[in-house]
Amino acid sequence: MAKSNKSWLHRQEKDPYAKQARASHYRSRAAYKLSEIDKKDKLFRNVQTVVDVGASPGSWSQYASEQLGPQGKIVAVDILPMEPVDKVLFIEGDFTEDEVVQACMSGLNGARADLVLSDIAPNLSGVRSSDQARSMYLAELVLSFSDEVLSPGGDILVKLFQGEGTDQFKKELANRFQKVMVRKPQASRDSSREFYVLARGYQV
Numbered sequence: 062m063a064k065s066n067k068s069w070l071h072r073q074e075k076d077p078y079a080k081q082a083r084a085s086h087y088r089s090r091a092a093y094k095l096s097e098i099d100k101k102d103k104l105f106r107n108v109q110t111v112v113d114v115g116a117s118p119g120s121w122s123q124y125a126s127e128q129l130g131p132q133g134k135i136v137a138v139d140i141l142p143m144e145p146v147d148k149v150l151f152i153e154g155d156f157t158e159d160e161v162v163q164a165c166m167s168g169l170n171g172a173r174a175d176l177v178l179s180d181i182a183p184n185l186s187g188v189r190s191s192d193q194a195r196s197m198y199l200a201e202l203v204l205s206f207s208d209e210v211l212s213p214g215g216d217i218l219v220k221l222f223q224g225e226g227t228d229q230f231k232k233e234l235a236n237r238f239q240k241v242m243v244r245k246p247q248a249s250r251d252s253s254r255e256f257y258v259l260a261r262g263y264q265v
């Protein structure tokens with residue numbers, strides 16, 4: 062077995078969140094990042110319609126589905142397939158393609174989203190500058206999509222990676238939302254450059 066695979070396996074075995082996920086119904090340890098942020102920020106209060114961008118294998122959709130009432134609805138999108146989740150309309154496709162973004166909008170069926178979640182992350186090439194540019198490009202796409210679908214007062218939670226472009230992105234959020242906050246849940250590994258930005262109170 063390659064050395065990097067061995068160390069990944071070792072880390073997974075030791076990781077309490079991966080252990081917890083294996084023992085629970087959640088498909089990925091990522092669920093604990095969302096639940097931690099939710100416990101602090103009450104993301105799902107008065108929320109009926111959610112969009113989950115970069116949703117596969119589906120633990121954020123699972124968690125969101127559990128927080129919504131019976132009328133709740135989630136539109137989830139990923140380039141990879143995803144097993145069904147209650148209350149979720151899943152669209153399989155590349156979010157950088159216009160027709161996929163349009164399909165997400167149609168999936169909302171005329172409703173506005175109260176909350177847009179994005180855990181989308183590009184496949185890493187290992188070249189830090191181009192990975193960073195691709196990740197910021199995806200974040201910008203999520204933001205322009207949110208401009209089209211968010212209800213007034215709605216919120217967005219988006220994953221970013223420390224590096225070029227994140228300060229500018231936070232400024233763009235501050236121009237549109239009442240409040241912009243940074244979150245680094247404990248379930249997000251210290252060694253990872255990822256963090257989340259929560260912007261609340263979309264102002265049209």
Ligand SMILES: C[S@@+](CC[C@H](N)C(=O)[O-])C[C@H]1O[C@@H](n2cnc3c(N)ncnc32)[C@H](O)[C@@H]1O
Pocket residue numbers: 088089091092114115116117118119120121122138139140141154155156157180181182183184
């Ligand atoms: C960290 S994973 C998401 C995990 C998910 N939140 C969960 O809880 O199961 C990031 C996802 O982004 C997706 N992704 C990356 N680029 C994409 C693109 N261009 N269009 C759609 N999905 C994309 C990947 O396929 C991957 O499933």
